[in-house]
Amino acid sequence: MESAIRVRGLRKTYDGAVAVDGVDLDVAPGEIFALLGPNGAGKTTTVEILEGYRKRDSGEVSVLGVDPAVANGGRGTGVLQEAQRWRNRVGIVLQGTGEFDELTVGEVVRHFARFYPGPDDPVSVIERVGLKDKAKARTHTLSGGQKRRLDVALGIIGRPEVLFLDEPTTGFDPEARREFWQLIRDLQTGGTTIVLTTHYLEEAEALADRVGVIARGRLIAVDPPATLGHRESAQATVSWRTAEGVLKSTRTATPTQVVNELAGEYGGEVPALTVARPTLEDVYLEMIGDVA
Amino acid sequence: MTSLGYHQGVLEVKQFLRSREQVVFTLAFPAIMIVVFGSIFTGDIGAGVGFTQYFVTGMIGTGLMTAGFQALAIQIPAERxxxxxxxxxxxxxxxxxxxxxxxxxxxxxxVLETVILLTVATLFFGLDLPSSGAKWLTFLWVSALGITACTLCGVAFSSVARTGRSAPAVVTPVALILQFISGVFFVFTSLPGWMQTVAGLFPLKWLCQGLRSVFLPESFGAQEPGGSFDLPRVAIVLGVWCVLALVLCLMTFKWTTKRDG
Incomplete structure (x- = not known):
């Protein structure tokens, strides 16, 4: 199957400083792909090149079979139409984009629906992002999290085939975040390809089929969250409480064997037993630590 | 396709009408100015023509410049x-x-602020509205051309301010100085010659001159710097500004801030 997004050798410099340094990337149709990385690592630059906001210095980029550069300063006959056709198929949720303070949620969503040839139903979209009760509220009365949901509503109103989300849940409370994750999963079920950047590792773990870690402009790892940085085969930590009431732990490549031995030793239940692999956060921090 | 533009306009007007301070200050400003000027200068400008008759042209011009140039040159950088x-x-x-x-x-x-201005000036300060269809026609094309030039200049100028916050500081002095040198607050011909020359480079002076031809008697044309209201030149200068500003817009308009790349 052809990739929804294909990137080869992407490079971008700002005044000589390298922001993106040879990124290769494939995202399959219907996949949720999370891009992780510290601030200034090149995440936003990479995503904004894919979104058609920025020009690249070199490399090949294709989003839904189209070079996003058509949407950025492209001229000539047919380019404008091509850019528009491509924009019809791509949804974007940026960081901190402007609101329309004096308009209501319903007015803004209905207005953006007009830009697309086959938009979703504004009422249903507003409901899906959880703003049904706020449909008639002016947008300046919304909380930070509610504004973000409006951003998402505007990103999906055109029924995009690819949806870009730049740190979509910053400022959400845990409950709102979980609802938002469900919304994203529903979109995936509907066939949408999703690329999101995030600082929340649990978000990447909960949502993403694959995670890419970007540091210093390079994509240093691309794996499913469960196997990122060989987490699944990394040394595990087994901890338990000894008969003297002291917490004890040991790092081992064979945790099952250790647990077996402990079970034999205690003749059944081992007090306060835990077996832990490195968390996504552990491997992530180790990875970006290696590069920095 | 054109309905998109219409809906966008409806949205803009809605946003404007819902910000109450903005509505009051923008729409009432020219009328308030004529109240101030009409109350200070109660006499005749000559030949039985009241000062109101002269100043109303400046206030219309100022109003159009505020609505087109100033508002957009401040609003667009803020939205950017x-x-x-x-x-x-x-x-x-x-x-x-x-x-x-x-x-x-x-x-x-x-349209709204001009109607309010003319109503106030007519009811309370004895303004005589244009008496002939020809004058109304002149009023219409001069205003339309003037507001077009101001709007295009506003869009072009919106790329000058680097941040939304600095925009008012960049735009307001330009507007204010143009008003002073273009004969909005003073009788234009009473200004120093060099100032008249400078003002002659910018659209506001010509917009006001065109409007004077509508609200002042024919004979007053002789007192203009060129010895007549010179409507052909009004049309040419405003037209040139439209073209110039349009080219600038097309060449320099920025959709994102520097920070955004």
Whole structure:
């Protein structure tokens, strides 16, 4: 199957400083792909090149079979139409984009629906992002999290085939975040390809089929969250409480064997037993630590 | 397709009408100015023609400049800063729709504030409205051309301010100085010659001159710097500014801030 997004050798410099340094990337149709990385690592630059906001210095980029550069300063006959056709198929949720303070949620969503040839139903979209009760509220009365949901509503109103989300849940409370994750999963079920950047590792773990870690402009790892940085085969930590009431732990490549031995030793239940692999956060921090 | 532009305009007008302070100050400003000037200068400008008759032209011109130039040159950088432009850029919305919406908003405000100004001036300060169809026609084309030039200049100037916050500081002095040197607050011919020459380079002076031909008697044309109201030149200068500003808009308009790349 052809990739929804294909990137080869992407490079971008700002005044000589390298922001993106040879990124290769494939995202399959219907996949949720999370891009992780510290601030200034090149995440936003990479995503904004894919979104058609920025020009690249070199490399090949294709989003839904189209070079996003058509949407950025492209001229000539047919380019404008091509850019528009491509924009019809791509949804974007940026960081901190402007609101329309004096308009209501319903007015803004209905207005953006007009830009697309086959938009979703504004009422249903507003409901899906959880703003049904706020449909008639002016947008300046919304909380930070509610504004973000409006951003998402505007990103999906055109029924995009690819949806870009730049740190979509910053400022959400845990409950709102979980609802938002469900919304994203529903979109995936509907066939949408999703690329999101995030600082929340649990978000990447909960949502993403694959995670890419970007540091210093390079994509240093691309794996499913469960196997990122060989987490699944990394040394595990087994901890338990000894008969003297002291917490004890040991790092081992064979945790099952250790647990077996402990079970034999205690003749059944081992007090306060835990077996832990490195968390996504552990491997992530180790990875970006290696590069920095 | 054109309905998109219309809806964008409706949205802009809605946003304007819902910000109450803005409505009051923008729409009432020219009328308040004529109240101030009409109350200070109660005498005749000559030949039995009241000062109101002269100053109303300046106030109409100022109103059009505020609605077109000042409002857009301040509002667009603010929207650029807030990411409104970037958001539109990420949709399939044709770019002209954004400007179409602004034009409709400017037109709406310009018509409304001019009507309010003329009503106040007529009811309370003895303004004589144009008496002939020909004069109304002149009023119409001079205003239309003037507001077009101001709107295009406003869009072009919106790329000068680097942030939304600095925009008022960049735009207000330009507007204020133009008003002083273009014969809005003083009788134009009473200004120093060099000032008249400088003002002659900018559209506001010509807009006001064209409007004077509508509100002052024919004979007053002799007192203009060129010895007549010189409507052909009014049309040419305003037209040139429209073209110039349009070219600048097309060449320099920015949808994102520097920070955004």
């Amino acid at each position: 800063d807030r990411g409104v432009l970037k958001r539109f850029l990420g949709t399939p919305m044709p770019k002209w729709v954004y400007f179409g919406g602004k034009v409709l908003m400017v037109g709406f405000i310009a």
